Amino acid sequence: MSDAMPVPFVDLLPQWGAIEAQVTPDLHKLFVSGEFCLGSWVQRFEEAFARYLDVPYAIAVNSGTSALHLALIAAGVGPGDRVLLPSHTFVATLWAVLYVGAIPVLCDVDPLTGTLDPEDARRRLQSGAKAIMPVHLYGQPAELDSILALADQHGLTVIEDTAQAHGARYRNRAVGTHGAFGCFSFYPGKNLGAAGEGGMVVTADPKAAEQIRALRNHGQYERWIHRELGFNYRMEGIQGLILGHKLPHLNAWTDARRHVARRYQEGLADLPILLPTVRHHDHVYHLYVIHTPQREALRRFLEQRNIQTGIHYPVPLHRQPCYTALGISAPEGYPHTDRLTEQCLSLPMYAGMQEAQIDAVIAGVRAFFASADQGPT
Numbered sequence: 001m002s003d004a005m006p007v008p009f010v011d012l013l014p015q016w017g018a019i020e021a022q023v024t025p026d027l028h029k030l031f032v033s034g035e036f037c038l039g040s041w042v043q044r045f046e047e048a049f050a051r052y053l054d055v056p057y058a059i060a061v062n063s064g065t066s067a068l069h070l071a072l073i074a075a076g077v078g079p080g081d082r083v084l085l086p087s088h089t090f091v092a093t094l095w096a097v098l099y100v101g102a103i104p105v106l107c108d109v110d111p112l113t114g115t116l117d118p119e120d121a122r123r124r125l126q127s128g129a130k131a132i133m134p135v136h137l138y139g140q141p142a143e144l145d146s147i148l149a150l151a152d153q154h155g156l157t158v159i160e161d162t163a164q165a166h167g168a169r170y171r172n173r174a175v176g177t178h179g180a181f182g183c184f185s186f187y188p189g190k191n192l193g194a195a196g197e198g199g200m201v202v203t204a205d206p207k208a209a210e211q212i213r214a215l216r217n218h219g220q221y222e223r224w225i226h227r228e229l230g231f232n233y234r235m236e237g238i239q240g241l242i243l244g245h246k247l248p249h250l251n252a253w254t255d256a257r258r259h260v261a262r263r264y265q266e267g268l269a270d271l272p273i274l275l276p277t278v279r280h281h282d283h284v285y286h287l288y289v290i291h292t293p294q295r296e297a298l299r300r301f302l303e304q305r306n307i308q309t310g311i312h313y314p315v316p317l318h319r320q321p322c323y324t325a326l327g328i329s330a331p332e333g334y335p336h337t338d339r340l341t342e343q344c345l346s347l348p349m350y351a352g353m354q355e356a357q358i359d360a361v362i363a364g365v366r367a368f369f370a371s372a373d374q375g376p377t
């Protein structure tokens with residue numbers, strides 16, 4: 001082990017420091033009020049989040065996975081329908097498709113950004129396709145123009161998986177508001193994170209909003225009347241409270257992430273690694289992901305210097321046992337997804353990273369490539 005400055009992959013303590021003074025008295029009020037499930041804190045956060053994104057409706061739920069599930073139901077996607085989604089994403093995007101009994105059509109991704117390749121999606125389109133789920137991977141908007149055009153041509157509902165891209169903009173509109181639905185996660189390490197689990201569906205469709213509001217609360221459109229199969233996907237009051245206090249800091253925290261990204265970009269530009277490619281739009285750097293064939297050796301090297309890294313994601317959806325068991329054949333394969341998943345390495349990234357920590361990461365990566373023995377990949 002080295003005695004270099006330790007750098008965790010994520011540190012959420014600086015965020016707590018920014019909100020603690022306001023949260024503490026409000027927590028007392030919450031316990032006195034007993035508004036533990038949904039309630040006024042959640043409602044105020046829904047309204048603030050809708051204003052932040054400039055979208056008519058925001059419905060808070062208990063996770064990003066629940067948000068995706070309810071959006072697919074509201075889109076009318078059901079058993080036997082096909083849904084296009086990238087293979088290079090977190091497994092939750094796939095869960096939602098399977099929860100409604102639909103057939104996933106996995107697509108390959110752009111070789112540089114890792115987001116859904118619209119041309120590949122076009123090639124894989126089959127009859128029965130109902131929806132397409134672009135993922136704004138790592139905080140970078142997917143190529144929405146082409147995806148929306150494809151969806152328009154083929155009557156697909158666009159459900160944006162915005163779990164990693166709070167506040168990112170595409171053509172000057174927040175992602176999550178371009179398709180019919182935007183689905184957010186507030187898992188603690190996300191750019192906007194709860195003190196536990198949380199999620200949100202946003203939409204401009206009043207009927208869909210009403211349905212999602214009912215579905216998250218046992219399918220109740222009115223008290224004790226359960227019109228359709230419902231779920232307990234309610235957001236907890238405490239999460240609404242925490243998220244409501246964090247939201248005003250989100251833009252500053254995004255700027256802080258962009259500062260870390262800029263420092264990495266400058267400090268690593270001349271090395272034989274693929275740095276994040278920002279195509280034309282915004283990037284909110286939920287993750288800062290580099291690519292190198294020496295991923296494993298670099299990871300071990302950094303670990304010895306007390307620098308934590310992550311891999312997002314080591315196993316793509318088309319290689320997950322839960323997917324291969326479905327027996328869906330795709331002989332053309334997923335060459336870009338395969339290469340990216342073999343080579344991706346996420347460097348430490350969070351708002352509140354100290355300059356010395358950023359320096360330590362840059363120095364660590366540089367030292368690896370300067371060393372004669374870079375070890376086996």
Ligand SMILES: Cc1ncc(COP(=O)(O)O)c(C=O)c1O
Nearest residue numbers: 063064065090092093163185187
């Ligand atoms: C791309 C993506 N989709 C969906 C989810 C699911 O969100 P949650 O963990 O809040 O259910 C996540 C978060 O982990 C994610 O990164």
